[in-house]
Amino acid sequence: MAQTETVQPKEALPVRAWNWLTETQIWTSIFRHAAPINDRNRVLVMLSNVFLHLHPVRLKKHGVRLRYTWCMGGLSFFLFLVLTFTGLLLMFYYRPTLEYAYSDIVGLREHVPLGIMREMHRWGAHAMVITVWLHMFRVFMTGSYKPPREFNWNVGVIMLVLTLLLSFTGYLLPWDQLAIWAITVGANMARATPFLGHEGPGAALLTLGDVQLIHAADDARFALLGGTFVGEGALLRFYVLHCVALPLVIGFLMAVHFWRVRKDGGISGPL
Amino acid sequence: MELIKTFINLFADPRLFFIMSVLALVAIVWKREAFSRNSVGYGLLAFLGVFFAFGLFDENFRLIIVKPDNVPIVALIFLVVFFTWYAVREGVRNDQRIAAGDDPIEKEESDRVWVWPDLVYTELISLILCTAVLIVWSVGLEAPLEQPANPANTPNPSKAPWYFLGLQEMLVYFDPWLAGVVLPSLIIVGLMAIPYIDTNPKGNGYYTFRERRVEITIFLFGFLVLWSSLIVLGTFLRGPNWNFFGPFEYWDIHKLEPLTNVQLSDFIWVRMLGQPLPENWFVREVFGIVLTLGYVAVLPPLMARMFRRYYEKLGATRFYVTAMLLLMMLSLPVKMLTRWIFNLKYVVSIPEYFFNI
Numbered sequence: 269m270a271q272t273e274t275v276q277p278k279e280a281l282p283v284r285a286w287n288w289l290t291e292t293q294i295w296t297s298i299f300r301h302a303a304p305i306n307d308r309n310r311v312l313v314m315l316s317n318v319f320l321h322l323h324p325v326r327l328k329k330h331g332v333r334l335r336y337t338w339c340m341g342g343l344s345f346f347l348f349l350v351l352t353f354t355g356l357l358l359m360f361y362y363r364p365t366l367e368y369a370y371s372d373i374v375g376l377r378e379h380v381p382l383g384i385m386r387e388m389h390r391w392g393a394h395a396m397v398i399t400v401w402l403h404m405f406r407v408f409m410t411g412s413y414k415p416p417r418e419f420n421w422n423v424g425v426i427m428l429v430l431t432l433l434l435s436f437t438g439y440l441l442p443w444d445q446l447a448i449w450a451i452t453v454g455a456n457m458a459r460a461t462p463f464l465g466h467e468g469p470g471a472a473l474l475t476l477g478d479v480q481l482i483h484a485a486d487d488a489r490f491a492l493l494g495g496t497f498v499g500e501g502a503l504l505r506f507y508v509l510h511c512v513a514l515p516l517v518i519g520f521l522m523a524v525h526f527w528r529v530r531k532d533g534g535i536s537g538p539l
Numbered sequence: 540m541e542l543i544k545t546f547i548n549l550f551a552d553p554r555l556f557f558i559m560s561v562l563a564l565v566a567i568v569w570k571r572e573a574f575s576r577n578s579v580g581y582g583l584l585a586f587l588g589v590f591f592a593f594g595l596f597d598e599n600f601r602l603i604i605v606k607p608d609n610v611p612i613v614a615l616i617f618l619v620v621f622f623t624w625y626a627v628r629e630g631v632r633n634d635q636r637i638a639a640g641d642d643p644i645e646k647e648e649s650d651r652v653w654v655w656p657d658l659v660y661t662e663l664i665s666l667i668l669c670t671a672v673l674i675v676w677s678v679g680l681e682a683p684l685e686q687p688a689n690p691a692n693t694p695n696p697s698k699a700p701w702y703f704l705g706l707q708e709m710l711v712y713f714d715p716w717l718a719g720v721v722l723p724s725l726i727i728v729g730l731m732a733i734p735y736i737d738t739n740p741k742g743n744g745y746y747t748f749r750e751r752r753v754e755i756t757i758f759l760f761g762f763l764v765l766w767s768s769l770i771v772l773g774t775f776l777r778g779p780n781w782n783f784f785g786p787f788e789y790w791d792i793h794k795l796e797p798l799t800n801v802q803l804s805d806f807i808w809v810r811m812l813g814q815p816l817p818e819n820w821f822v823r824e825v826f827g828i829v830l831t832l833g834y835v836a837v838l839p840p841l842m843a844r845m846f847r848r849y850y851e852k853l854g855a856t857r858f859y860v861t862a863m864l865l866l867m868m869l870s871l872p873v874k875m876l877t878r879w880i881f882n883l884k885y886v887v888s889i890p891e892y893f894f895n896i
Contacts, residue, residue: 387677457719
């Protein structure tokens with residue numbers, strides 16, 4: 269009787285390398301479980317990964333379909349991340365002063381070979397305004413603001429306004445003709461704020477004896493611009509709002525928004 | 540060819556443009572089953588594509604649409620048209636299913652799937668596509684940079700960033716305190732109020748039209764007609780001195796438009812009663828004040844009577860808040876119409892207190 273020899277199938281080198289890699293202590297210290305190819309690991313990957321744990325483990329089928337979500341909320345968030353990253357790079361080269369602002373932008377344009385960070389930042393910002401609108405449109409058309417998601421709709425509306433404000437404050441920073449006149453047109457509205465703008469209805473009523481309380485140098489427009497015209501003060505104010513204050517607020521609200529999506533029962537769907 | 544351009548220029552007039560966009564909305568809502576056909580959706584997109592392609596050959600139109608910051612608005616037109624059509628189509632489909640006794644599509648798809656891989660991969664592909672689009676867009680189109688800021692040199696026209704052009708367009712009809720402060724605040728308040736004044740429990744979590752006819756129509760009126768179409772109007776059809784220019788018209792800085800607008804007080808005191816304007820501002824403006832008070836204080840109770848069913852369904856608070864927000868929303872078209880028909884500038888005009896309505 270001939271001796272039959274069992275031959276172990278010899279695995280290809282990449283497979284062996286992969287197996288070796290995923291068994292090293294370094295790898296297993298980062299990923300606590302094997303690839304999510306079985307149900308147990310599909311649960312574990314969602315529970316143990318900080319970037320994925322915003323998601324539930326399982327989801328109703330319509331909720332993963334573009335037909336229902338249009339992916340606009342996700343894209344808005346992604347564009348925000350792109351804008352944060354490109355904005356951070358731009359901050360290395362940009363100084364918000366009358367002396368340097370414009371020439372720094374010219375420098376970015378002329379001296380950086382193949383530089384597209386400013387383009388990515390600007391077009392990404394326009395795109396984010398559009399995706400946020402379409403996200404709101406989708407949420408309305410699917411009735412997803414209805415109970416129990418009323419509060420989250422409100423958080424969303426505030427973030428919509430913040431998105432517009434972020435874009436508006438960023439518009440000034442290149443300090444070219446387009447920038448200051450667009451901001452001038454926008455900021456002139458504040459002059460007419462009822463009671464708080466010096467050309468607004470009711471402002472003339474706010475007096476202390478003979479002293480006008482609201483005038484050009486202390487009204488709502490002044491607070492916005494840090495001056496009576498779009499100048500150095502406005503540039504610094506818009507820079508700080510654009511790079512620090514508004515991103516912090518909107519980031520905080522995003523956390524609330526995503527948390528509430530989960531807590532209000534996940535993505536909306538028929539009851 | 541010139542004839543077509545003249546014809547389009549004529550039809551782009553703000554009055555016709557606005558009225559046509561209202562009619563388009565009425566058509567969408569009323570004939571939504573026809574509108575939701577694939578041929579209509581793709582046809583609309585193809586029509587827009589041909590229109591812009593055709594427009595590129597016109598030097599005046601080209602100047603506007605290839606302005607780098609206007610590119611997103613061109614994209615916005617296509618996207619808004621597409622997604623409006625898409626949302627209506629999905630709504631109509633579900634309506635037909637519900638009418639036939641079935642559940643909406645979303646209900647049928649409510650069995651659960653794993654987030655990994657189903658959702659995670661969808662997200663990954665979306666991110667990659669989005670990044671690719673953004674990179675191509677950035678390589679292909681340089682971000683605009685004009686002359687350095689010069690406070691002494693005012694460009695004509697001075698336009699706000701494109702997403703605020705709807706508000707800037709309102710300045711034609713309202714003073715800045717309304718167009719720039721009060722009405723934008725009310726837009727925000729109104730949006731935030733939606734979940735609390737809409738008590739209709741139906742249509743939560745699926746596309747539908749029939750079950751939410753009124754809500755969707757009002758929202759589409761706000762989003763498509765008052766917001767999106769006014770942005771398009773402000774971007775493409777407003778030139779120097781904020782005068783109207785057809786899409787194929789040269790932006791002539793010397794174009795003059797006769798300013799024949801009159802105040803309501805002029806109408807009544809001078810033209811109807813044949814008297815000089817009274818000195819006292821209150822006497823002068825009393826008719827306008829009464830009219831405005833009537834609009835905000837008398838109309839809502841009248842509406843409560845007319846729409847008894849809604850009043851009972853919503854309760855007093857909800858109904859009056861809704862009525863008030865609706866009236867504020869409609870104040871823009873009302874003011875537009877009175878301007879176009881009667882050349883009315885202000886209903887109430889008290890320049891002494893910067894109070895003009």
